[in-house]
Ligand code: SF4
């Protein structure tokens with residue numbers, strides 16, 4: 492088993508106390524807004540109508556393609572609206588179902604308990620919570636028959652100010668253990684590895700208890716972006732996954748599933764909530780479990796973090812690679828990895844700066860790219876040149892933009908280039 496140290500990346504001070512904050516279950520809001528794109532699988536079709544009464548856990552939307560994830564009502568209530576064009580976090584106009592919870596405990600019948608893990612994951616709406624958020628059923632189905640030698644359960648948090656994965660191990664170890672058992676029964680891997688933050692004793696101990704005899708605990712110092720799948724594969728398998736369309740970790744005998752997905756697989760019932768860290772630049776950290784569809788602004792209000800004044804930012808995800816939420820009314824979806832708030836003085840403003848060719852972005856890019864070049868080509872709309880220099884190999888970690896001494900918004904330019912190329916392909 493390999494242990495290659497990650498090349499590049501950044502070391503940010505880790506606020507260890509975030510791992511000791513228990514999850515607080517937040518109350519339901521008065522309205523739950525559920526956009527019908529919740530994962531990489533694309534747009535879901537509604538299965539409810541306006542004014543229909545729904546039970547908690549009832550399927551409200553599905554993707555007709557096989558091995559996709561259904562969407563369920565997080566609470567019993569009434570469908571008050573089916574919006575045809577809701578502007579989501581990525582600025583896409585997507586349909587959405589709006590439910591007003593009625594406070595009753597009416598529960599839908601749980602999906603069959605004896606279903607195999609792939610069917611169960613699809614029927615229960617499970618996803619893998621890495622940045623791309625693929626439907627878990629599709630990911631597992633693709634892995635079947637691939638001869639997975641190493642199952643890797645990733646409990647490293649995605650960003651320096653997120654702690655929910657480490658906390659989940661401590662609070663939901665039994666569900667993680669059952670999820671690992673279920674994954675092992677499906678895939679029959681030669682070995683199973685549970686990757687955890689090495690510097691927090693409580694997290695390591697919780698990992699050992701959850702792993703039992705079934706998995707090796709693999710401690711890693713979570714230098715950002717160590718939690719990215721390619722970095723995990725490099726550390727655990729010693730494999731350099733080339734950036735070539737279609738090449739995946741499975742081609743090197745591995746499958747990476749994040750710990751929240753493993754825990755969801757080990758529980759019963761559909762996925763209707765997320766475990767999140769909500770934090771800000773002033774040291775406030777809260778771990779919460781929150782119903783899908785809850786407005787981000789209501790979470791902030793509940794934990795006492797003030798929605799920032801003009802010039803500040805609410806970021807869905809973490810400060811390094813998250814997306815700015817234009818409106819505090821935007822809801823939590825399966826794609827929401829966390830919430831981070833920056834006050835006006837903490838926001839780094841995109842500068843109209845010129846590259847001084849210091850080379851820092853190249854030195855620290857964990858994917859060994861030339862960020863100044865791909866960002867520069869993207870900015871100038873020279874998309875073919877950007878792609879020729881491996882634009883799509885960028886994992887959008889944001890290290891380059893964070894470190895650039897003159898403040899060039901490299902990540903924004905890179906995302907812009909990718910969006911333009913994909914839009915061009917879709918239109919062709
Ligand atoms: S180019 Fe992409 S992968 Fe490299 S540092 Fe920048 S954001 Fe990260």
Ligand code: SF4
Pocket residue numbers: 845846847848849850851852853862863891894895896897898899901
């Ligand atoms: S870090 Fe900024 S200034 Fe330095 S080479 Fe990269 S883009 Fe240019």
